[in-house]
Amino acid sequence: MTSTPPSTRATVRRVPERASYDRQAAHAILDEGLVAHVGLSTDDGPVVIPMLYGRDGDTLLLHGSPASRLLRGGAKGTQMCVTVTLVDGLVLARSAFHHSMNYRSVVVFGQATPITDLTLRRAALDRLVEHIVPGRSAEAREPNEREVRGTLVLALPLDECSVKVRAGGPLDEDDDMDLPVWAGVIPLTTVAGAPVTADDLRSDAAPPGYARHYTRP
Amino acid sequence: MTSTPPSTRATVRRVPERASYDRQAAHAILDEGLVAHVGLSTDDGPVVIPMLYGRDGDTLLLHGSPASRLLRGGAKGTQMCVTVTLVDGLVLARSAFHHSMNYRSVVVFGQATPITDLTLRRAALDRLVEHIVPGRSAEAREPNEREVRGTLVLALPLDECSVKVRAGGPLDEDDDMDLPVWAGVIPLTTVAGAPVTADDLRSDAAPPGYARHYTRP
Secondary structure, eight states, X not given: OOOOOSSSTTOOOSSXXXXXXXXXXXXXXXXXXOEEXXXXXXXXXXXXXXXXXXXXXXXXXXXXXXXXXXXXXXXXXXXXXXXXXEXXXXXXXXXXXXXXXXXXXXXXEEEOEEOOOHHXXXXXXXXHHHHHSTTGGGTSBOOOHHHHHTOEEEEEESSEEEEEEEOSSOOOOXXXXXXXXXXXXXXXXXXXXXXXXXXXXXXXXXXXXXXXXXXXX | OOOOOSSSTTSOOSSGGGEEOOHHHHHHHHHHOOEEEEEEEETTEEEEEEEEEEEETTEEXXXXXXXXXXXXXXXXXXXXXXXXXXXXXEEEOSBGGGOEEEEEEEEEEEEOEEOXXXXXXXHHHHHHHHHHSTTGGGTSBOOOHHHHHTOEEEEEESSEEEEEEEOSSOOOOGXXXXXXXXXXXXXXXXXXXXXXXXXXXXXXXOOOHHHHTOOOO
């Protein structure tokens, strides 16, 4: 599953057998995830903020207000680290020490570039909405010029990224295998509930199919 | 819901009306969360890594191998930022621009201290297991001295933390309220599936109640 690390800092050191540098694997995790944890080094130390994001090919898209400290820093080309983690299960080993988590994560290092071209920025904003709810950008009122101009959108290349995956059951010590304690995995998934219509909806629009049967890819 | 920010860097600037500095609110989010995104500034730029964690009163606990670059940095007293985010729903507005996410997050800034006392470290490791599965540390084989000595455990005070919460329906522009498009929230929750017993379980132990009926607090 491993391929070649793209850089020193993107090289996974801990349990490297769980690492890969496969771009398709990174895409799949990014497409399933909803929240990225975006990290930046500042004069006051590191800052890690959760953000919605999108993906366009080998580019990660972040957006927000031009007043956001984090995005402003990113727009200046400051180094960023963006991490997306999917939790798949809790691993209950016979020993406390070997308890673990099944997960899939992508860590991206790099410098972002603001998307200044308004046509490209608009396309990126569509991507961001489509990342949350595929099909939605065709139905929602599209961004007007003021909204497009007033949104900072950053493009972060996926050139320096790593994937780490833990899957499967507990890995216990040989001496512990006969202990009379249950061991296994509690699978965890994110599920969507029935859509809750806005209190102030004036139209008689019913929840669309993509809201009634929402799943992540 | 707001109280006084504990420091400049812990002051929420964007949409401050969603922020609070209430310790009980922070505890509740940390207790429900499973994964923390731990950020550190390094010579190669920021690094953000997902980690399991625990809480003991007003202290966040992190643990791992002494070989972990991130934990080693934290053990030296390097500034850290640790963020825990719970995703509660997707907010579908009438306009693409006002799409959002309902979430609860805690951002902690500070310097961690390694727990060197082995009795305290053992107690912290119990807390970490109990954070994942309450009740489990009494059943699993407890850590032996080699395991306790071989684990780096960091204590990060919650002195500098902020809470941010978005809840409720979409907030659209007045001009968009009559658009014939559905608007509302798709609630998201994390649910546990039926426990999967380890292939190599030798005892006839059945999945315990805390695995069969797993929920977060």
